[in-house]
Amino acid sequence: MSIDDFQNTSPEFLPEEFFNGRLEGWGVVESLIGGLQKRSTIQAEGKWDAQTQTVHFTETYRFDDGHVDTLQWTIRKLGPGKYSGAEPGLDGEAAGEQAGCAFHWQYTRETPQPDGSTTKLNFDDWFYRIDATGCMVRGSAGRAGLPFATAHVTYRKLT
DSSP: OGGGGGGGGSOOHHHHTSSSEEEEEEEEEOOOSSSSEEEEEEEEEEOOOOOTTTEEEEEEEEESSSSEEEEEEEEEETTTTTTEEEEBBBBBBBEEEEEEEEEEEEEEEEOOTTTTTEEEEEEEEEEEEEEEEEEEEEEEEEEEEEEEEEEEEEEEEOO
């Protein structure tokens, strides 16, 4: 799948718009063969800074096994359809592309585990804007280029 497949679709998914304000969400993580691994609720809030062309976005995942993961993103708009991202747990930078209703976001991050350890995972996330307040995400997580889990996340924009 290519980001170009989404040209001329609407509504547009612009990170600086959708991540500006408060959001809530829900997610499930499945193994590659479809078994449910975990569920989560998500609380998020972002603020767009037009002068620096960045959105500061914090999202907190609360998993059904009791562990919590908070991501503190700085997402910079580089130009039409191009984004980069920073987050304290990242290995390098995140890279994003946007066209029409889709946003493709890729990064590698030290991810907290329920036992307190961390695991370095590669993420490949596709965001799809549904309407004015809704977004669906299909993401994969893996290591060494091999995916081993799929996440399905729904966000609802509150403000």
